[in-house]
Amino acid sequence: MKPQEASQCCGPIDEFLDAELFKALGEPTRLKLISCLAKCGRACSVTELTECCAVDFSVVSRHLGLLEKAGVLTVTKQGRTVFYEVRYKHLTEAFRALAKAIEGCRPKRGAAKA
Amino acid sequence: MKPQEASQCCGPIDEFLDAELFKALGEPTRLKLISCLAKCGRACSVTELTECCAVDFSVVSRHLGLLEKAGVLTVTKQGRTVFYEVRYKHLTEAFRALAKAIEGCRPKRGAAKA
DNA sequence: AGTAAGCTTGCACACTGACGCAAACATGCA
DNA sequence: TGCATGTTTGCGTCAGTGTGCAAGCTTACT
Numbered sequence: 001m002k003p004q005e006a007s008q009c010c011g012p013i014d015e016f017l018d019a020e021l022f023k024a025l026g027e028p029t030r031l032k033l034i035s036c037l038a039k040c041g042r043a044c045s046v047t048e049l050t051e052c053c054a055v056d057f058s059v060v061s062r063h064l065g066l067l068e069k070a071g072v073l074t075v076t077k078q079g080r081t082v083f084y085e086v087r088y089k090h091l092t093e094a095f096r097a098l099a100k101a102i103e104g105c106r107p108k109r110g111a112a113k114a
Numbered sequence: 115m116k117p118q119e120a121s122q123c124c125g126p127i128d129e130f131l132d133a134e135l136f137k138a139l140g141e142p143t144r145l146k147l148i149s150c151l152a153k154c155g156r157a158c159s160v161t162e163l164t165e166c167c168a169v170d171f172s173v174v175s176r177h178l179g180l181l182e183k184a185g186v187l188t189v190t191k192q193g194r195t196v197f198y199e200v201r202y203k204h205l206t207e208a209f210r211a212l213a214k215a216i217e218g219c220r221p222k223r224g225a226a227k228a
Numbered sequence: 229a230g231t232a233a234g235c236t237t238g239c240a241c242a243c244t245g246a247c248g249c250a251a252a253c254a255t256g257c258a
Numbered sequence: 259t260g261c262a263t264g265t266t267t268g269c270g271t272c273a274g275t276g277t278g279c280a281a282g283c284t285t286a287c288t
Contacts, residue, residue, distance in 0.1 A: 001153070001154050001155070002154070002162060002165075011149070011152070011153045013149055013152050013153065014149055017139070017145045017148065017149055019139075019140055019141065019142050019145050021140075022136045022137075022139035022140035022145075023136075023137075023140030023141070024140075025131070025133075025136035025140070026133055026135075026136035026137030026138075026139070026140040027133065027137070027275090027276080028133050029276080029277095031131045031133050031136075034131065035125070035127055035128055035131055038125070038127050038216060038219040039115070039125045039127065039219060040115050040116070041115070041219055041220070041221040042115075042221065045234080045235095046234070046235060046236095047233090047234065047235085048116060051116075055276085055277070055278085056277070056278050056279080057234090057235080057278095058235085058236075058237080058277085058278075058279080058280095059276070059277060059278075061234095061235060061236060061237090062236085062237090062276085062277095063276090065236085079234090079284095079285060079286070080233065080234045080235070080284060080285040080286065081233090081234060081235085081285095082234075082235065082236095086216070086219065086220075088216055088217065088219065088220035089220070091213070091216050092213045092214075092216050092217045092220075093213075095209045095210070095212050095213035095216070096209070096210065096213045098209050099205070099206045099207075099209035099210045099213065100206075102152060102200070102202055102205050102206050102209070103202065103206045105152040105153060105155055105200065105202065106155070106200075106202035106203070106206075107155040107156065141245090141246080143246080143247095159264080159265095160264070160265060160266095161263090161264065161265085169246085169247070169248085170247070170248050170249080171264090171265080172247085172248075172249080172250095172265085172266075172267080173246070173247060173248075175264095175265060175266060175267090176246085176247095176266085176267090177246090179266085193254095193255060193256070193264090194254060194255040194256065194263065194264045194265070195255090195263090195264060195265085196264075196265065196266095
């Protein structure tokens with residue numbers, strides 16, 4: 001199959017190649033925030049999370065908002081405090097599905113040429 | 115655990131949160147190239163891949179180089195033609211490992227509070 | 229009402245990166 | 259050697275985005 005043809009047919013992999021998700025993950029400060037949250041294993045406030053990276057408050061707030069929009073975190077408000085938490089299940093399933101889709105594209109040895 | 119403490123300890127998840135990889139994947143044109151390559155299931159030349167996306171071939175060349183550097187593709191040269199192919203195994207394992215690491219951070223119900 | 233804590237938003241700035249064009253480079257063929 | 263094919267690289271442009279500061283907003287407390 002030619003790439004031009006392949007690009008027009010929608011394979012199972014397209015569903016999991018989410019540009020927004022990867023873009024959200026492709027920034028060091030955001031990765032640090034995710035790492036912190038994951039290692040904490042609980043919901044954390046913006047103020048708490050600001051202490052773990054060397055940028056301004058407002059920047060952390062924006063990053064967290066973006067990560068929530070990308071489906072990486074969930075947000076809950078409690079009084080004037082905003083808590084963010086990793087969407088463990090969602091992310092785990094998303095990466096497993098992606099791995100499976102990639103694996104499925106891999107040509108098997110000895111397979112008939114389509 | 116506080117985020118500030120968590121940020122300083124190196125958990126199993128840090129190993130798999132590769133900013134370079136995610137950054138490479140976080141661009142629509144590059145995702146399209148990967149999708150094409152994966153669905154083709156074989157190595158493709160730069161010229162072939164240029165036909166599947168609406169940008170100049172010099173741009174495609176740069177994208178492919180970047181994806182190779184990020185560990186997404188492998189490159190082989192045959193005469194004056196350059197072939198790129200998806201690193202199926204490598205990517206599959208990377209995403210599975212990431213999924214497992216995230217899952218491992220998830221607090222279990224009824225677990226003792228550390 | 230007044231004040232403080234927690235967070236978001238507007239603004240300006242610097243930097244990155246995607247892009248197209250043209251030139252250069254490498255290889256194959258006549 | 260001369261030319262065509264396939265790819266990379268240099269350069270200028272332009273949009274996007276990460277950042278800090280300051281102001282504004284919401285909630286809690288006195």
